[in-house]
Amino acid sequence: MTGGGNRDTTKLLMERSVPGRVGAVLPQPDVPAQPLPDPSLLRTALDLPEVSEPEIVQYFTALSQRNFSIDTHFYPLGSCTMKYNPKINDEVSFLPGLAGIHPLQPPESAQGALELLYRLQGFLAEITGLPGVGLSTLAGAHGELAGMLMMRAYHLARGDTNRRQVLIPDSAHGTNPASAAMAGFDVVTVASDDQGNVDLKALHELVGPNLAGVMITLPSTLGLFDTGIVEVCQTVHQAGGLVYGDGANMNALLGRVKLGPLGFDVVHLNLHKTFSTPHGGGGPGAGPVCVTDSLIPHLPAPVVTQSSGDGAPVYGLAAPERTIGKLSGFHGNFGVLVRAFTYILTLGGEGLRAISGNAVLNANYLMDALKDTYYLPYDRRCMHEAVFSADWQKARGASGLEIVKRLLDYGFHAPTLYFPLIVHEALMIEPTESETRETLDAFIQALRDIDREVTENPELVRGAPHTTPVSRLDEATAARQPDLRWRAAG
């Protein structure tokens, strides 16, 4: 609960503004006054708030307390891998020799940064079993765009101009079809079978001379390892296509299997999921791409190179010979890459295997404990997350939406809701490895209690949440009459 007066969050910055207040003071000019430009070029009105430093600290601190976060709440948001974000990773990313370096300064003055990036490229190549790595893509979907542009460049470089079709399972993240479309492909949906795997029969019928490739998430968004994955890759390769891997769920696979040997040609990783870098309320992320030898010439620019002269290795930046081009202003989200590098150093190979092992153990523990209370549409061993359906509760009068809102009252963030689209009333729960058994047990108990409430006190569930700073919001009006910024009254 936040304080009153200025520590109340009701007023916006512009409403707090008092003429004459300042939040920061700059030095006086130390150079002789210079002639000003033509007055017509000069700004006449700058409508920014005037607030003092203590007010800013009080306001933003109060705002922060209106969030759920990993540090304050269990956050089992499926497919988002909301694991603990180590503080050492943040601390090193703020070192002056890492946060305070300019992207265009000469490589000889940034050898430490370049060595870090080069070693990270090597780590990610080892983890995925794919030898080429580009680090410059800024989020998962950005990595997808890079990967699909590489797929396009690969076919065009072979004179294969008719391969316009990309197959995407019906369980895929929405970014997959959106990225394929941005790379100029036509998207065709491929069904899943009754085990949650790609329907191999449907796949065989869809592949043909126009196939550019497939986009596969492994484990799938159902939290399942597709047991037909080798045949999927072989089928696509035999048709002349490439296999794109969405690495959003890589937390399940660290050290357990490498995607390259399975048959994947290009994979993006979400460092802000698997490799513990903080989500920051919706970014920054980093979405490096890892590729087979044949795609290395097409990697986005730049990549980090190492040359060994007479003495110590020298690191530099280079554009691959047939690069798809630059996808970001400079070399990528370096501060995020530093954090992921630090995480891998801390854990080593042994630790990464322990991460996937415990993530999968925790997910199976939850799934097993809840499957008598919530309908489990795919009753088989899960990987890092379990996808339930709220169908049983819906039949008794409470939807999945209402159940997850009620979870907020119990002090738990909601699971991912209504995704994947192929599961009715889907509740997708990903506990991660960094939660204790005590927390998992408390969460299991909460979901069982809510199930009982659906029968005994349905209004309590349907009206949830009751304890959050605001209750259910009017999204329809928000979309019909968008209010997207503060405006002066009258």
Add this chain to the structure above:
Amino acid sequence: MTVSNRAADSSSSAPFQFPYIPNTPDEQAAMLATLGVASIDELFQDIPEEFRNPPLDLPQPMSELEVQKELDGLASRNRALASGPSFLGAGCYNHFIPAIVKALMTRGEFLTAYTPYQAEASQGTLQVIYEFQTLISHLYGMEVANAGMYDGATSLAEGVLMACRVTRRSRVAVADTLSPFYRQVIGTYCQAQGIEIQSVSPSPSPALDGETACLVVQYPNFYGYIEDLAGLTEAAHAQGALIVVSADPMAMGMFQPPGHYGADIVTGEGQPLGIPPSYGGPYVGLFSTKQEYIRQMPSRLSGRTLDNQGRTGYVLTLQTREQHIRRERATSNICTNEALYALAATIYLAALGKQGLQSVAELCYQKAHYAAARIAQLPGYTLPIQGTFFQEFVVQCPVPPNSINRRLLEQNILGGLDLNEAYSNVPPSEGGTTGGSPSQPAGDFTNAMLLCVTEMNSRQEIDALVEALSEFSR
């Protein structure tokens, strides 16, 4: 070294413990027992056996103390901006950052939250985004701004794609004074969209026609100079084209914003607003437009509404534009963006406020003009571009800039960008329908250096730069 070798090489017999994994071996055994499974490895039996548990050649685990030392060592081999004068800009700027920016943005409640899909549990983040949208639209003089893009380059590229959607045209005119890095990112984004990119000279007037979707200009331009936005906007609108501007937010403390001239889409790099250079990222892309185009915008939007008890609250809105609803017909594939740095920029703009942003902009202007005037007096150095500049300017040097920069670095001064190198390092775009690589504008400069002076540079530092440059005077 592979994982399996570790035990043999270890002098200690105790198994390594991992601070981020609470489950002890006993707890694991108890949990496995509830599943009727003997080992964690057994949970992975869906992975085909021949691919399961491959060797993993990664370093051994390290303690936090060892990790800290390793990172300190890597950081010490970089020349930090704080260690001496810097005159490098070209899209990333060294500005003062008040302490409260880091103190507030690293609060765990902001730092470790996800995208605010559950509005009731994310009011802090959603209200910050709404504040950000307000301040960015004010800064650019535009009607609406979104929750942010990845960085300035991608924000501009998305602006170009949006202009093509709005006009249903597919020819893009890019001013040759745009950053070559941004020009390249536009090329990459457009390569599969059947969009044709033309380079145009913004002055005296750009060659546009009735097929042009948009005119793309940078403000101030890559060389630091103020473009004639009034004339360029008129020229674009006369052909039914939009004008898409990439504007330095810091310059908005001093110069009329693009919205004042009727710009249609205004994007920018948010890095100058309280975000460390960090070797190129993470930053935040700024994106604003006119109200009439909001349903064509990429990325997230926070909207103000009421809850069922009449209290004000915020939600992600107009989500039917986005990939998780619209899939292959979405306005963009963007999902995770840079919310934490939108927060940083919001705190920065609140702290600097109206007076502070004006002060910083004027300091940059004053110091840059002092430096330029002094350098122009050195024999052999000239300022080849006429016009009004903000904090960056081009200097034609008597010898190649890279040799000057090497000498400056020996004196612990980070010099400006060697423009010849900046353009020659641009790789050709693959497989696109674009008009090739960016080229240096007509009348290209030889031995040209792009210098940047901000409020961080003291008069003493500027004088030291001038002194060092004078060594090459002839």
